[in-house]
Structure formats: structure tokens, C-alpha cells
Amino acid sequence: MTAALPTRHDEAWRYADLGALAPLWPVTPETIVLAAGETAAHTLILNGAGAEVRDITITLGEGAHLAFHALNAARGYGRMALRVTLARGARFEFGAAQLAAGDQTVEIVTEVVHAEPDATSHQIVRQVLAGRATGNYLGRVVVARGAVGTDGNQSIRAMLLDRGATANARPELEIHADDVKCAHGCAIGELDKDALFYLASRGLPPAAAKALMLQAFLAEAFVGAHDEDRLTTAALAALETVL
Amino acid sequence: MTMLQITDLSATVADKPILKGLSLSVNAGEIHAIMGPNGAGKSTLGYTLGGRPGYDVTGGSVLFEGQDLLALAPHERAAAGLFLGFQYPVEIPGVSMVQFLRESLNAQRKVRGEEPLSGGAFLKLAREQAALLKLDAEMLKRPVNVGFSGGEKKRAEMVQMGILDPKLAILDETDSGLDIDALKVCGEGINAIMRRPDKAVVLITHYQRLLDHVKPDFVHVLAAGRIVRSGGADLALELEEHGYEAVVA
Numbered sequence: 001m002t003a004a005l006p007t008r009h010d011e012a013w014r015y016a017d018l019g020a021l022a023p024l025w026p027v028t029p030e031t032i033v034l035a036a037g038e039t040a041a042h043t044l045i046l047n048g049a050g051a052e053v054r055d056i057t058i059t060l061g062e063g064a065h066l067a068f069h070a071l072n073a074a075r076g077y078g079r080m081a082l083r084v085t086l087a088r089g090a091r092f093e094f095g096a097a098q099l100a101a102g103d104q105t106v107e108i109v110t111e112v113v114h115a116e117p118d119a120t121s122h123q124i125v126r127q128v129l130a131g132r133a134t135g136n137y138l139g140r141v142v143v144a145r146g147a148v149g150t151d152g153n154q155s156i157r158a159m160l161l162d163r164g165a166t167a168n169a170r171p172e173l174e175i176h177a178d179d180v181k182c183a184h185g186c187a188i189g190e191l192d193k194d195a196l197f198y199l200a201s202r203g204l205p206p207a208a209a210k211a212l213m214l215q216a217f218l219a220e221a222f223v224g225a226h227d228e229d230r231l232t233t234a235a236l237a238a239l240e241t242v243l
Numbered sequence: 244m245t246m247l248q249i250t251d252l253s254a255t256v257a258d259k260p261i262l263k264g265l266s267l268s269v270n271a272g273e274i275h276a277i278m279g280p281n282g283a284g285k286s287t288l289g290y291t292l293g294g295r296p297g298y299d300v301t302g303g304s305v306l307f308e309g310q311d312l313l314a315l316a317p318h319e320r321a322a323a324g325l326f327l328g329f330q331y332p333v334e335i336p337g338v339s340m341v342q343f344l345r346e347s348l349n350a351q352r353k354v355r356g357e358e359p360l361s362g363g364a365f366l367k368l369a370r371e372q373a374a375l376l377k378l379d380a381e382m383l384k385r386p387v388n389v390g391f392s393g394g395e396k397k398r399a400e401m402v403q404m405g406i407l408d409p410k411l412a413i414l415d416e417t418d419s420g421l422d423i424d425a426l427k428v429c430g431e432g433i434n435a436i437m438r439r440p441d442k443a444v445v446l447i448t449h450y451q452r453l454l455d456h457v458k459p460d461f462v463h464v465l466a467a468g469r470i471v472r473s474g475g476a477d478l479a480l481e482l483e484e485h486g487y488e489a490v491v492a
Contacts, residue, residue: 197295198333198387202347202407203321203354212346216337216386 012081015136015168017105020051020077030056034064036087041226044070044080045234051076057083060090062116069225070096072106073238081109086119094123095221097235100133101242107136114142114180118149126221127158128214129165130242136168139184145176154184159191159217161210161242207243214239245306246271246411246443252303253468254291261287263468264303269411272440276454276479277447279465280487285447286330288465289415293327294320307411321347322354324410326403328417332396335387340399341369343387344406351407372405376432393420401432412437413445418453430456451483466491 005025006013013021034040038061046052052074060066064087072078078100084092098106112121127135141152158167171184191213199209215236222231247269254262261284269275279285291298292305294317305312307323315323335343349359360368373380376398388396397417404412414433418426434457437444446457454462454476462478463470464487471491472478482490 192333192335193296194333195335197293197317198329198335199338199343199347200317201293201295201321201327201329202344202403203318203351204343204347205318205350206316208346208350209318212338212343213335216335219337 012109012138014138015105015134016079016107017051017077020105021053021079024051024053027053027055030054032056032058032066034060034066034090036061037063039065041067042069043225043227043231044068045231046070046072046074046078046080047234047238049075051078053077053079055081058092059085060087060092060119062087063089065091065093067093067224067226068095069222069227069231070094070108071231071234071238072096072098072108073100073235073242074106075104075241077104078106079109080107082111084110084112084121086112086114086116086121088116088118090119092119092121094121094125095223095225096125097218097221097231098125098127098135098137099129099218099235099238099242100135101130103132105134105136107134107138109136110139112139112141112152113144114147114150114152115144117147119147120151122151122153124155124221125157126218127167128161128218128239128242129158129167130161132162132164132166134166134168138168138170138172140172140174141182141184143173143175143177143180143182147177148179150177150180150182152180152182154186156184156186157217158188159214160188161191211239211243214243244271245269246308247445248304248306250304250306252291252305253301254287255299255301256287256297260301261468262291265465265469266303267445267463267470269443269445271410271443273460274438274444274446274457276459276462277445277465277470278449278462278479278482278487280491281449283465284468285465286415289327289330289413289447292320292325292413293317318350319354321407321409322351326407326409326412328400328404328412328414330416330419332388332391332400334389334391336389338387340383340385340387341366344369344383344403348407368406369402372402375405375435376402377428378402394422394425397421397429398425398432401429401436405432405436408436410441411443411445413447415447416449417446418448418450426453427456429453433457451479454479464491
């Protein structure tokens with residue numbers, strides 16, 4: 001049986017581009033499984049001209065470590081949904097950049113379940129949105145009963161380049177254990193005007209000054225990534241189409 | 244030759260009149276000091292000449308080498324040969340100083356129809372200028388002004404000036420936040436880079452002390468948005484001795 005197309009009543013699809021989703025539905029789920037003690041790096045780049053929707057279930061065994069870095073700049077509609085379950089002492093690092101312009105929608109939906117004690121999840125998402133684009137981050141961190149020693153962190157920032165652009169950021173914590181460390185930070189803003197003037201005063205044209213600052217902003221998502229160069233190159237190319 | 248001709252300049256910040264009919268003429272080869280009490284409009288003059296958004300010209304004119312400076316965007320003013328030294332240099336996390344300066348210099352060169360400087364040639368130039376200002380060249384690899392001390396920021400401003408090699412520098416309180424040794428280094432840097440027959444400097448300062456190192460040809464007192472007195476280097480000493488109030492009155 002084919003699952004019905006989601007509606008806006010589904011929280012995880014609330015800001016989605018359902019029109020662009022329809023031809024791709026149902027989305028084939030993917031899985032990443034790391035056994036106990038295993039370490040891996042994963043890179044996902046969505047930057048095609050059409051719609052790209054990915055649905056990935058990630059299971060990290062005891063003490064496993066996954067570094068997952070992503071660029072979401074699909075020009076039709078880009079969505080990556082990650083459901084992550086962490087066993088004891090597992091570590092999940094997620095760094096992602098999203099870029100969109102025009103009427104595009106890009107979104108990242110994560111649910112990270114700290115099922116057992118002492119697991120770590122660090123998520124950093126940087127978004128650059130121009131025109132009338134929409135960028136979404138819906139991130140839920142669940143700390144199961146007894147999962148003490150959990151360290152969960154979400155750092156979400158968006159730059160709106162035009163008045164018509166929208167960022168929806170919803171970091172969520174659901175904690176059923178004591179003695180956990182969970183933090184989330186979320187900021188939506190514009191480029192610092194003082195910095196732009198400073199750069200201009202040295203001779204940089206406005207577009208170059210903006211690009212330089214946005215490169216630095218996006219780079220925060222890829223620090224330490226296994227594929228840092230490839231991600232950065234793809235992000236810069238996406239940035240050029242957005243500016 | 245007149246390099247900068249400011250005539251009857253008026254400007255507002257957030258609709259508040261700050262400059263009220265300021266006139267000043269600067270020739271190539273000259274160093275002018277602009278002194279004045281807090282709130283006189285000294286920094287506003289610098290920002291207005293630099294073209295900072297929010298500083299609105301409501302009257303008067305500014306000619307830079309005969310060209311209407313006010314018609315140019317900030318980056319075009321830089322390419323025309325204007326350099327603005329900031330009282331509070333801005334920190335820009337994540338943007339490397341070297342990359343930013345090289346892109347800036349090459350953007351200026353492009354406007355002037357010159358070939359871009361290669362990475363190697365640029366680094367050589369940057370190292371030379373950093374050495375002149377006794378700034379560790381390694382600092383230029385860091386993000387723009389991030390983690391620099393007050394004195395390092397000001398020296399880095401002068402290094403930028405040396406790299407960009409402007410015709411006219413407007414230096415806004417370059418002396419503030421400097422200790423005695425750094426003041427001397429910055430002063431010598433200004434002389435080395437800008438004390439030339441084809442260049443000019445407008446030094447905006449509260450105090451006489453920078454003028455011990457960079458000897459001005461003219462000193463002007465700015466009060467309530469206008470130049471109220473002009474004189475030679477000795478005017479600065481008179482101000483130091485008697486205070487602005489006595490001299491302006």
C-alpha cells in the first residue's frame with residue numbers, strides 16, 4: 001500500500017513544498033547503520049535543478065561515531081529528513097548548509113533519539129535565503145528515560161538577504177532523563193551593515209563583500225568535515241546562483 | 244594641486260544635523276589635523292567622506308581630484324584613492340584578513356584598469372607593510388580584526404593603508420587606544436606611507452600627542468559642525484595648553 005501524500009497538518013511537513021513533493025512520492029527510505037565502535041563520515045549534496053527529497057534512518061551502535069555533512073541547495077525543492085537513534089556513548093555530528101532563492105523551499109528535518117546514556121549529538125545548520133525563498137529547520141532531540149549523560153546541541157542560524165525570504169527554525173527538546181546537557185541556539189538575521197561598510201571602504205564592491213561574509217558564515221557548517229573542500233566548492237557555486 | 248575640496252558641507256545622522264556648513268581645502272603633499280571637542284562632528288566628517296550609509300549629505304559639495312566624491316559608492320571612493328582609517332575597526336569572524344585585502348586591492352586595481360596582483364606578489368607586499376608597522380604578518384592570516392588588541396587593530400589599519408596605497412587618507416582617531424610605543428610606530432607608518440608630494444592626510448584627533456610624530460602642515464578646530472579656526476602646527480599646542488573652550492570662544 002502506498003502511503004498517502006503528507007499534508008500540512010503533519011508537523012514534519014508543515015512548511016514543505018507539497019506541490020514539488022507529489023511527483024516524488026512515496027520517497028524511498030535509506031538507512032545508515034554503524035555497528036558498535038564504528039566510525040564513518042557521510043556527505044550528502046543536493047544541488048540539482050529539480051526537486052530532491054531524501055529520507056534517511058541512521059542507527060549508531062554503542063560508541064559509534066558518524067560525521068554527517070550536507071549541502072541542501074536543490075533548486076526545485078530540497079528536503080533531507082534524518083531520523084537518528086544513538087546507543088550508549090555514540091556520537092552524531094551534523095553540519096549542514098542550506099541555500100535558496102526565488103520561490104524555492106529547502107528544509108532539513110531531524111529527529112535525534114538519545115536512546116541510551118552518554119551519547120552526543122551536535123547539529124549546526126547555516127542557511128542563506130534570498131528572494132522569496134523559504135528555509136526550514138525542524139529539529140527534535142529526544143532523550144529517552146535513563147539516557148543520562150546525554151550531550152545534545154543545536155546551533156541554527158539563518159541569513160535573510162531579502163525582505164521576502166523566510167526562515168522557519170524550530171529546535172525542540174524532549175527530555176525524559178535527569179543529568180543531561182542539552183542546548184539550542186537559534187538566530188535569524190541579516191548581514192552586519194557595519195562589516196559590509198568596512199569591507200566596501202577598502203574597495204570591495206557590495207556583491208563581493210556580501211559573498212565574502214556569506215562564505216564565512218556557511219563555512220561554519222563544514223568545519224572539520226571529511227569532504228570539506230567538496231562541500232565548500234559546491235556551497236560557493238550555490239551561493240553564486242543565490243546572490 | 245587641490246586634492247580635496249569640501250565646500251559648505253552639511254550632513255545629518257538619523258535626521259539630526261551634525262555637519263553644518265563645513266569647508267576645507269587639502270592640497271597634495273599636505274597633512275591636515277582636525278581637532279575638536281567630543282560631539283563636534285569629527286567622526287561624522289570621516290564617515291560622510293567615506294560614504295557610510297546613514298550619514299546623509301543635506302548640502303554642499305566634496306570634490307576629490309576634481310571628481311564629485313559624493314556621487315560615488317563607498318567602494319568606488321576607495322578605488323578613486325580614498326582610505327578611511329576607522330576609530331573602531333570592525334571585527335569580521337571567519338573572513339581572513341589576507342583574502343579580504345587581496346580581493347579589495349584587486350577590485351581597486353580592476354577599476355583602475357590594472358592587472359590583478361598574484362597571490363605571491365600580494366603576500367610579499369603584505370609582509371613588507373606589516374614589517375613597517377611592526378605587526379606580526381601571521382596576524383594577517385587571522386579573521387579580520389578578530390582577537391586583535393586595540394593597538395593591533397590600529398596598526399592593522401595602517402598596514403591596510405600601506406597595502407592599498409591611497410592618495411588621500413582620512414584617519415579617524417588612529418591614536419586612540421594606543422600606548423606610547425604603538426603611537427610612535429603608527430606615526431612613523433603614516434609618515435612612511437603618506438608623507439609624499441602626491442599624497443595627503445586628514446588626521447582626526449582629540450589630542451596633540453599623535454602630532455608629535457606626524458607633524459601637520461595645518462591644524463583646524465572643528466566645533467558644532469564647522470571649522471571655526473585654522474592655523475599651523477602651533478595651534479594644536481595652543482589647544483593642548485588652553486583647551487578647546489578657550490580657543491573656540
